[in-house]
Amino acid sequence: MLGYLSRRLLQGILVMFLVSAATFFLINLAPGGPSSLMNLNSTAQQRAALEQQLGLNRPIFLRYLNWLGAALQGRLGNSLSQGEPVAPLLAQRLRHTALLAGTALLLVFIFGVALGIWSARKRGRPIDHLVGLVSTLGMSLPEFWLGTLLIMLFSVRLHFLPASGMLTVGAPWSLSDLLVHLLMPALVLSFVLLPNVVRFARSALLEVMEADYVRTARSKGLRERAVLLRHALRNAWIPIIAMLGLILPQLLSGSVVVESVFAWPGMGRLAVQAAMNRDYPVIMATTVLAAAIVILTNILIDLLYSLVDPRVVHA
Amino acid sequence: MKRELLGPLVLLASSLALPALARAQATSTLTFATNADPTFNPWSPNAEVESDLINELIFEGLTRYGSNLQPVPALATRWSVSKNGLVWTFHLRKGVTWQNGRPFTSKDVVFTFNDIALNKKLGANFASDYAPVSQVKAVGPYEVQFLLKTPFSALPSYLAYFEGILPASSFAGVKNPWTLSSFDKQHPIGTGPYQLDKFVPGSYVELRRNDHYWGGKPQVRTILFKIIPNANTQVAEMLSGGLDLISLQNTALLGPLKSDPNLQIIRSQENLYYWVALNQNDPRFRNVLVRRALLLAINRPAIIKSLLGGYGQVATGPIAPLQKAIYDPKVAQYPYDPTLAKKLLAEAGWLPGPNGRLEKGGKPFTITMPTGQFGQLVPMSELVQNYWKAIGIDVQLKVTDWNTYIKQVVVDRRYQATLAWWSTPPTPDIGPYYASSAAVTGSNIPNYRSAKLDALLAAGQDARTPAQEKAAYAKVQEFVASQLPYLYLWYPDILVVKSKRIGGMSDVNLPEAFQHSVNWTVR
Numbered sequence: 001m002l003g004y005l006s007r008r009l010l011q012g013i014l015v016m017f018l019v020s021a022a023t024f025f026l027i028n029l030a031p032g033g034p035s036s037l038m039n040l041n042s043t044a045q046q047r048a049a050l051e052q053q054l055g056l057n058r059p060i061f062l063r064y065l066n067w068l069g070a071a072l073q074g075r076l077g078n079s080l081s082q083g084e085p086v087a088p089l090l091a092q093r094l095r096h097t098a099l100l101a102g103t104a105l106l107l108v109f110i111f112g113v114a115l116g117i118w119s120a121r122k123r124g125r126p127i128d129h130l131v132g133l134v135s136t137l138g139m140s141l142p143e144f145w146l147g148t149l150l151i152m153l154f155s156v157r158l159h160f161l162p163a164s165g166m167l168t169v170g171a172p173w174s175l176s177d178l179l180v181h182l183l184m185p186a187l188v189l190s191f192v193l194l195p196n197v198v199r200f201a202r203s204a205l206l207e208v209m210e211a212d213y214v215r216t217a218r219s220k221g222l223r224e225r226a227v228l229l230r231h232a233l234r235n236a237w238i239p240i241i242a243m244l245g246l247i248l249p250q251l252l253s254g255s256v257v258v259e260s261v262f263a264w265p266g267m268g269r270l271a272v273q274a275a276m277n278r279d280y281p282v283i284m285a286t287t288v289l290a291a292a293i294v295i296l297t298n299i300l301i302d303l304l305y306s307l308v309d310p311r312v313v314h315a
Numbered sequence: 316m317k318r319e320l321l322g323p324l325v326l327l328a329s330s331l332a333l334p335a336l337a338r339a340q341a342t343s344t345l346t347f348a349t350n351a352d353p354t355f356n357p358w359s360p361n362a363e364v365e366s367d368l369i370n371e372l373i374f375e376g377l378t379r380y381g382s383n384l385q386p387v388p389a390l391a392t393r394w395s396v397s398k399n400g401l402v403w404t405f406h407l408r409k410g411v412t413w414q415n416g417r418p419f420t421s422k423d424v425v426f427t428f429n430d431i432a433l434n435k436k437l438g439a440n441f442a443s444d445y446a447p448v449s450q451v452k453a454v455g456p457y458e459v460q461f462l463l464k465t466p467f468s469a470l471p472s473y474l475a476y477f478e479g480i481l482p483a484s485s486f487a488g489v490k491n492p493w494t495l496s497s498f499d500k501q502h503p504i505g506t507g508p509y510q511l512d513k514f515v516p517g518s519y520v521e522l523r524r525n526d527h528y529w530g531g532k533p534q535v536r537t538i539l540f541k542i543i544p545n546a547n548t549q550v551a552e553m554l555s556g557g558l559d560l561i562s563l564q565n566t567a568l569l570g571p572l573k574s575d576p577n578l579q580i581i582r583s584q585e586n587l588y589y590w591v592a593l594n595q596n597d598p599r600f601r602n603v604l605v606r607r608a609l610l611l612a613i614n615r616p617a618i619i620k621s622l623l624g625g626y627g628q629v630a631t632g633p634i635a636p637l638q639k640a641i642y643d644p645k646v647a648q649y650p651y652d653p654t655l656a657k658k659l660l661a662e663a664g665w666l667p668g669p670n671g672r673l674e675k676g677g678k679p680f681t682i683t684m685p686t687g688q689f690g691q692l693v694p695m696s697e698l699v700q701n702y703w704k705a706i707g708i709d710v711q712l713k714v715t716d717w718n719t720y721i722k723q724v725v726v727d728r729r730y731q732a733t734l735a736w737w738s739t740p741p742t743p744d745i746g747p748y749y750a751s752s753a754a755v756t757g758s759n760i761p762n763y764r765s766a767k768l769d770a771l772l773a774a775g776q777d778a779r780t781p782a783q784e785k786a787a788y789a790k791v792q793e794f795v796a797s798q799l800p801y802l803y804l805w806y807p808d809i810l811v812v813k814s815k816r817i818g819g820m821s822d823v824n825l826p827e828a829f830q831h832s833v834n835w836t837v838r
Contacts, residue, residue, distance in 0.1 A: 032716070080361075
């Protein structure tokens with residue numbers, strides 16, 4: 001087990017190194033540059049002065065080695081557009097994204113599995129078709145459209161929920177205030193991810209419901225509820241958990257859009273702003289961090305398999 | 316979900332939501348929007364449009380704009396120019412204190428210009444505006460002199476354009492002011508009517524009034540700026556009462572705002588005009604007949620109607636109508652006339668080939684036109700492409716992201732034609748965008764060089780009286796309208812959506828209104 005974990009972590013480090021190198025060279029070699037230089041009104045003299053200050057006139061390999069050396073020591077540099085250290089900037093935004101994405105993931109997990117089971121149990125009936133239809137809608141609707149629609153309905157028409165932000169500006173912190181701000185963005189993010197989990201849960205359950213051990217359980221006279229929860233669902237967990245691992249990158253990319261629509265001060269918005277401003281240190285930090293989150297979550301999910309299914313052994 | 320659960324859930328959610336919304340409407344607070352995290356230093360290259368209006372409340376210039384957009388006293392009470400036009404003397408306001416209690420003196424002005432704006436190693440915002448200034452000298456604690464290389468009649472007007480004075484003491488011993496985040500992100504110190512109370516990155520900026528402001532205590536206690544990057548969300552916040560003012564770029568979003576009885580739409584103007592630049596490094600465009608023909612071929616009123624929703628007017632030159640004292644509409648006009656356009660091109664040797672496309676010496680007339688993804692530049696460029704195609708010119712549009720566009724067009728000048736805009740201070744000085752010295756490396760994007768225009772611009776800068784200035788710039792306007800260094804497209808209206816709660820705010824334009832925030836009230 002320990003050997004397996006070490007191997008996976010080493011592989012993860014290698015992947016992160018490759019991600020960092022690819023990202024660094026791609027963004028630095030792309031035409032253009034930081035927005036402070038690429039300004040419609042800047043003159044050649046202003047651009048030359050800023051290039052010198054930011055060290056962008058040094059060879060690209062040297063700049064990458066400098067970045068890598070500093071990053072290995074935990075120094076992520078200063079944001080080119082904010083002039084502030086990247087690490088605290090990122091830490092603050094990451095907390096906000098974790099809250100939004102975590103809430104959305106929880107909603108996806110609870111409602112996705114429940115709807116999947118319900119749909120599987122009512123296979124071929126109107127309710128199954130309805131869940132299928134809602135799933136298709138969720139997969140087809142873009143987040144920015146759904147987000148704007150909800151804002152127009154709940155904020156503009158009904159004056160029921162705040163349109164944007166994480167807390168009421170100027171008001172003292174309160175949990176209720178946070179929750180009302182969280183509700184719409186979390187719902188939008190979970191709605192577009194939900195179909196994957198619903199469909200996976202449904203097909204996984206349908207598959208195990210046909211298995212011999214389920215038939216045996218039923219023939220023993222067990223109630224359907226017990227058959228479902230004790231025998232079928234336990235075996236359906238593996239594909240569902242695998243699915244949760246797969247939707248993580250979607251969750252991160254979805255939060256980029258949702259954070260922009262709802263002005264949620266998270267890492268996704270920071271990444272978009274950094275990409276638009278060509279803020280190299282922030283782009284590097286957000287990309288490597290996103291890669292680390294995906295890699296670590298996948299390792300964690302692999303480990304979870306063995307907990308859920310004792311037949312899975314990591315050697 | 317069972318239906319009976321809905322009622323309690325609705326009640327729970329509304330009990331959570333309503334207090335929050337009510338709090339947003341607190342009196343003596345105005346809430347505005349900005350689209351990204353600001354930088355509280357107007358000279359920092361990182362301070363762009365998201366920071367401008369906030370910095371107008373914290374910092375002040377030596378001058379500011381009056382209701383007719385002429386410079387009026389701010390930190391300077393009066394000014395005069397020497398007989399040879401090479402020394403401007405500014406008398407500073409006494410009794411002004413910085414927001415940390417220290418007195419404002421000539422040292423701060425000298426520092427702001429000599430160490431920041433004129434320091435070539437820094438590449439400060441607006442540095443190119445001050446090319447004629449060699450240095451700033453303190454004559455006493457309350458008097459400074461701007462020593463010039465060439466006459467600069469527009470100086471008082473530039474000084475009012477987002478160019479706030481910084482406190483010298485806050486930057487003592489600082490090598491690179493752009494990395495002083497303790498100032499420009501945490502504790503900016505200005506002399507303005509508002510000071511920073513709190514900045515939560517990604518969320519909001521909270522300003523509170525400066526009780527010791529030299530111009531009297533501002534009536535609005537708190538001004539909040541919510542950081543909202545998405546224009547649709549800003550509109551939704553405006554409609555739901557979460558914002559008191561937004562500036563609208565896209566007229567398509569105007570519909571629901573117009574019908575809200577709590578809001579008013581202001582059509583304001585800035586010195587902003589859209590243009591097409593034809594690269595003068597390309598010999599085809601050095602022929603003025605070709606430039607005139609290409610402008611005649613564009614139906615500008617139709618574009619204004621369709622893309623701008625009618626909010627704009629055809630441009631005649633670089634001096635917009637809001638400069639009432641200078642603007643001269645009686646210059647050469649180019650109404651939509653594709654027949655005349657083809658005739659002029661024929662005179663220039665461009666005749667229709669067998670396939671109807673224009674050609675000269677067997678070479679077809681093709682134009683490569685890069686455009687960047689910013690605002691409505693892409694659809695605008697597409698319409699120009701279609702109009703030029705209609706007279707037999709093949710236009711290849713290359714769409715890139717904004718950053719790449721700037722590199723290609725502004726930095727490398729690798730283009731044949733391109734469409735963009737200039738937003739400039741309300742001064743007739745157009746030198747930074749037209750002078751031969753600004754070609755290739757400056758903001759003279761078409762690389763247009765004309766000794767005659769240079770002389771006319773110099774005469775404008777040497778004007779000593781309003782009458783001299785008007786006469787000098789009448790000649791400039793006549794010349795550029797005739798020679799078309801740029802093809803002038805339109806002056807768009809700047810649409811400001813304002814809550815009726817706001818009182819005392821001027822409708823001239825936002826930069827001017829924000830310089831007089833001390834007069835604002837909350838109704």
